[in-house]
Amino acid sequence: MDYVQITQADRLEMLEKIGAPDVESFYANLPAEYRLQRDLCLPPARSELQLQRDLEAMAKLNNTATSQSCFLGGGAYDHFIPQVVNNMAAKGEFVTAYTPYQAEASQGSLQAFFEFQTQVTRLTDLDVSNASMYDGATAVIEGVLLALNSTGKRRVLVGETLHPDYKTVIKSYLHDLAAQYVELPATDGIISTDTITDLIDNDTAAVVIQSPNVFGQIENWTKQFEVAHSENKTMAIAVFNPIACSFLKRPGACGADIAAGEGQPLGIPFQFGGPYLGLFAARKKFMRKMPGRLIGQTADKQGRRGFCLTLQTREQHIRGAKATSNICTNQGLLAVRATIYMSAMGPRGMQNVAKQCYHKAHYLADQIIKLDGYSRAFSEAPGASGGGAFFHEFVINCPSTAQTMIDAGKKRSILPGLCCEKLGIGTANQLLIAVTEKRTVEELDALVSLLKEGK
Amino acid sequence: MIDPKASPKLIFEQHNPAPKTPSLDLPQLDVPEIAIDSDLLADDLLNLPEVGQLDVVRHYTALAKRNFSVDANFYPLGSCTMKFNPSINEAAASMEGFTGVHPLQDDDDAQGMLKMLHETQTWLAEIAGLDQVSLQPAAGAHGEFTALKVIRAYFNDPKGGNAPQRRKVLAPDTAHGTNPASCAMCGAGVISVPSTQDGYVDMDALREMVDGETAAMMITNPNTAGLFDGQIGEIAKILHDAGALLYLDGANMNAIVGVARPGDFGVDIMHYNTHKTFSTPHGCGGPGSGPIAVKDFLAPYLPVPQVVQNDDKTYSLKSNLPKSIGKVRSFFGQVGVLLRCWTYIAAAGPDGIRNIGETAVLNANYLAACMEDRFAMPYFSKAEKKYCAHEFITVPKDLLAKGVTLIDIAKRMIDYGIHPPTMHWPVHDCLMIEPTETESKATLDHFIKVMDTIADGIEEDAAFVKAAPYHACIDRLDEVAAARSPVLTAS
Numbered sequence: 036m037d038y039v040q041i042t043q044a045d046r047l048e049m050l051e052k053i054g055a056p057d058v059e060s061f062y063a064n065l066p067a068e069y070r071l072q073r074d075l076c077l078p079p080a081r082s083e084l085q086l087q088r089d090l091e092a093m094a095k096l097n098n099t100a101t102s103q104s105c106f107l108g109g110g111a112y113d114h115f116i117p118q119v120v121n122n123m124a125a126k127g128e129f130v131t132a133y134t135p136y137q138a139e140a141s142q143g144s145l146q147a148f149f150e151f152q153t154q155v156t157r158l159t160d161l162d163v164s165n166a167s168m169y170d171g172a173t174a175v176i177e178g179v180l181l182a183l184n185s186t187g188k189r190r191v192l193v194g195e196t197l198h199p200d201y202k203t204v205i206k207s208y209l210h211d212l213a214a215q216y217v218e219l220p221a222t223d224g225i226i227s228t229d230t231i232t233d234l235i236d237n238d239t240a241a242v243v244i245q246s247p248n249v250f251g252q253i254e255n256w257t258k259q260f261e262v263a264h265s266e267n268k269t270m271a272i273a274v275f276n277p278i279a280c281s282f283l284k285r286p287g288a289c290g291a292d293i294a295a296g297e298g299q300p301l302g303i304p305f306q307f308g309g310p311y312l313g314l315f316a317a318r319k320k321f322m323r324k325m326p327g328r329l330i331g332q333t334a335d336k337q338g339r340r341g342f343c344l345t346l347q348t349r350e351q352h353i354r355g356a357k358a359t360s361n362i363c364t365n366q367g368l369l370a371v372r373a374t375i376y377m378s379a380m381g382p383r384g385m386q387n388v389a390k391q392c393y394h395k396a397h398y399l400a401d402q403i404i405k406l407d408g409y410s411r412a413f414s415e416a417p418g419a420s421g422g423g424a425f426f427h428e429f430v431i432n433c434p435s436t437a438q439t440m441i442d443a444g445k446k447r448s449i450l451p452g453l454c455c456e457k458l459g460i461g462t463a464n465q466l467l468i469a470v471t472e473k474r475t476v477e478e479l480d481a482l483v484s485l486l487k488e489g490k
Numbered sequence: 491m492i493d494p495k496a497s498p499k500l501i502f503e504q505h506n507p508a509p510k511t512p513s514l515d516l517p518q519l520d521v522p523e524i525a526i527d528s529d530l531l532a533d534d535l536l537n538l539p540e541v542g543q544l545d546v547v548r549h550y551t552a553l554a555k556r557n558f559s560v561d562a563n564f565y566p567l568g569s570c571t572m573k574f575n576p577s578i579n580e581a582a583a584s585m586e587g588f589t590g591v592h593p594l595q596d597d598d599d600a601q602g603m604l605k606m607l608h609e610t611q612t613w614l615a616e617i618a619g620l621d622q623v624s625l626q627p628a629a630g631a632h633g634e635f636t637a638l639k640v641i642r643a644y645f646n647d648p649k650g651g652n653a654p655q656r657r658k659v660l661a662p663d664t665a666h667g668t669n670p671a672s673c674a675m676c677g678a679g680v681i682s683v684p685s686t687q688d689g690y691v692d693m694d695a696l697r698e699m700v701d702g703e704t705a706a707m708m709i710t711n712p713n714t715a716g717l718f719d720g721q722i723g724e725i726a727k728i729l730h731d732a733g734a735l736l737y738l739d740g741a742n743m744n745a746i747v748g749v750a751r752p753g754d755f756g757v758d759i760m761h762y763n764t765h766k767t768f769s770t771p772h773g774c775g776g777p778g779s780g781p782i783a784v785k786d787f788l789a790p791y792l793p794v795p796q797v798v799q800n801d802d803k804t805y806s807l808k809s810n811l812p813k814s815i816g817k818v819r820s821f822f823g824q825v826g827v828l829l830r831c832w833t834y835i836a837a838a839g840p841d842g843i844r845n846i847g848e849t850a851v852l853n854a855n856y857l858a859a860c861m862e863d864r865f866a867m868p869y870f871s872k873a874e875k876k877y878c879a880h881e882f883i884t885v886p887k888d889l890l891a892k893g894v895t896l897i898d899i900a901k902r903m904i905d906y907g908i909h910p911p912t913m914h915w916p917v918h919d920c921l922m923i924e925p926t927e928t929e930s931k932a933t934l935d936h937f938i939k940v941m942d943t944i945a946d947g948i949e950e951d952a953a954f955v956k957a958a959p960y961h962a963c964i965d966r967l968d969e970v971a972a973a974r975s976p977v978l979t980a981s
């Protein structure tokens with residue numbers, strides 16, 4: 036099935052019109068030696084019914100997280116997705132349009148992205164945002180590149196508590212550039228301001244801190260970014276979680292110059308890691324250095340409000356090697372999902388999600404540490420914003436390996452968490468547990484029982 | 491007076507707080523509340539609107555109606571391969587068995603996913619005529635970047651290319667903007683290779699430019715003017731003789747799938763744009779996916795993790811590749827997009843894939859042949875039997891001489907329900923038209939009539955065409971004003 040509608044009769048008629056004897060003639064420039072003289076080695080064509088069967092069979096081989104009690108996080112979270120997000124984002128007019136190059140034929144996407152940009156600036160308390168990056172990790176590296184270009188400095192200080200994939204991506208990108216990656220070591224699960232003071236210098240382009248960090252701990256952005264700004268021009272990059280922003284302090288309010296984060300929690304299913312959504316926001320003075328598509332408001336000849344792509348002279352199709360980024364195709368449809376999610380949930384709905392995550396995660400942590408042999412990996416908050424507080428994810432020391440618990444969970448359809456050693460953030464006995472609003476108290480108690488019996 | 495063309499209210503202008511419950515409610519909290527340090531909390535509720543669900547549905551339905559899309563319109567946007575997105579693709583991508591897999595679940599929980607990815611990898615290698623594939627890059631540009639990293643790692647490796655001085659990358663002057671931009675992001679210098687009058691690589695210039703510092707040449711074939719460059723074998727030889735590599739920008743693979751394979755004409759490394767060639771839809775700008783395919787000698791440098799099949803036929807993710815460039819994004823890749831790619835290739839099979847390539851080329855040549863009388867074409871000529879690949883460019887000089895601009899022509903197309911082609915690239919004042927293989931002859935014939943009618947209209951009353959569009963959801967927008975004083979957010 037190739038969805039071609041040209042019939043044999045059409046083909047002959049068309050060839051006659053062109054004055055060519057056969058389709059081969061169009062390939063005349065390609066020497067015969069470069070032509071494939073056999074059929075491709077692919078499975079034979081399938082009917083749609085057959086495809087459906089094969090897809091279902093393949094899908095059955097997956098033991099999905101969403102069909103179980105899921106406590107997996109580590110950068111992708113099991114939040115409730117309102118049905119309206121699925122229905123509206125499935126519209127063919129969104130799914131099968133492309134980049135809105137022609138404004139008058141793309142007002143729908145353009146207005147949706149304009150609203151999305153606005154929502155992201157409000158989530159982050161910053162001034163400008165774009166129409167999406169590939170994912171959280173690439174949004175962060177684009178922020179780092181912006182800082183390098185705009186400050187002319189060469190060192191990048193990255194908190195050890197940043198997601199390991201994001202760290203690897205930063206390292207991979209910086210590898211061939213005249214830039215130096217420096218890691219800020221963590222103390223008791225967070226980055227202390229003293230560490231930043233010790234390592235910052237006047238060649239530091241940016242300080243990058245994730246909060247809630249990879250351990251789920253809430254960092255003290257305000258104090259950390261004060262230290263970052265003690266050097267002239269050094270930029271503060273906040274790696275944020277959009278759900279946390281409906282409840283906890285926001286990047287801009289804490290002094291961030293750039294906020295970058297993963298938009299998956301905003302109505303995007305797991306899908307084994309993608310497509311997700313890179314969120315990016317910055318202070319206004321960096322507007323002309325932003326990567327990606329920017330949507331601006333304008334008017335038509337009658338003065339009606341409308342929208343178009345703008346400040347395109349930053350972009351690769353105009354600037355080539357001098358562009359602010361090479362990004363072209365972005366994550367448009369995921370931005371559409373996220374904007375619908377935020378519209379559907381509203382500010383109180385989103386805050387309720389965040390609060391429920393917080394309370395459920397803390398209830399669970401409290402129950403687990405009452406068990407023999409279990410303890411929190413990091414100390415509890417001694418006082419106001421001194422660190423130690425967590426949002427909806429936390430690390431637990433177990434009396435046996437995390438893998439033992441994970442294996443024990445298989446019989447009960449519980450995914451107890453991620454093994455910190457495997458994730459590259461801790462030991463084999465540590466479990467990273469994430470709790471969302473979807474988990475009921477029964478599920479939380481079932482996990483506690485599993486950990487009690489499973490060790 | 492209510493203006494029928496007024497754009498829908500912004501969502502922010504529809505704020506309508508319900509008395510008690512938020513727009514979308516959750517079940518009651520079923521655990522005790524725990525105190526939280528108020529220093530950690532935001533000072534206020536998010537400044538977002540609260541809108542009832544019916545109005546949310548109306549809002550996005552209204553916005554959707556204000557978009558052109560492949561589902562609703564002929565969309566011959568050159569270089570973007572706006573083909574039909576089969577319904578089964580979307581059904582596949584929304585099956586819970588696929589959407590519900592967490593990226594960090596154990597391999598044995600994700601065997602179906604890994605099987606799908608492994609097959610996609612294998613098929614893309616076969617279609618490319620290359621050995622190994624990485625599915626990680628998120629789009630074409632990201633694939634370019636990843637591939638350039640792989641090339642750099644290979645030359646930096648004393649046991650590999652062992653030529654760290656090779657940092658220069660060549661690209662034709664007609665290259666897509668992402669090519670030089672990707673080079674810059676890798677810290678590689680990019681040098682532009684001129685094209686001849688006929689639109690092909692200037693071989694004399696190329697020979698002079700290749701030297702001991704050249705890492706690779708990035709080439710698009712068929713090229714961005716819609717022409718097969720038959721010199722490709724010779725180009726490969728020049729590069730290889732000089733110790734450099736040949737990179738293919740695979741944006742135009744739709745012209746050659748099943749007919750010719752890049753690996754067979756000398757390509758060492760390439761990217762695909764699955765959202766073009768393999769019908770994964772474009773989603774208002776994305777997501778796409780930009781897998782790269784390489785010859786074996788470049789495989790050790792590919793990003794991690796990779797999907798491998800074990801001796802017992804199970805699949806796993808492999809991350810311990812010491813020479814790998816690392817990662818270019820989080821987790822595995824654009825898996826939901828790759829699933830649509832799998833579905834599309836699985837449906838087509840070998841004959842279908844070849845038919846896709848051949849029909850894409852037939853459709854483009856048919857349009858060009860029927861349009862060239864009124865729309866001048868620098869490279870196509872029916873009389874001289876100069877044909878195009880899957881797309882062609884017209885520089886409509888005669889029409890422009892009547893006082894209209896290219897934009898006027900494009901905006902007039904909107905009035906007829908057709909999405910305008912790519913403009914001003916790869917040469918100034920051109921329209922780049924790519925019909926794709928999924929359009930019927932009836933649609934192509936309708937398009938030809940529309941273009942004829944537009945040409946008539948320009949000859950009769952150019953001033954009228956200059957004020958197009960008339961039948962779009964909005965009149966022509968002032969893009970200059972938008973850039974002069976940018977408003978990027980609602981107040």
Ligand SMILES: Cc1ncc(COP(=O)(O)O)c(C=O)c1O
Nearest residue numbers: 363364569629630631666741778
């Ligand atoms: C020739 C060419 N190269 C590269 C790209 C970049 O691909 P993507 O938009 O998927 O990043 C495009 C498409 O936009 C293209 O047409």
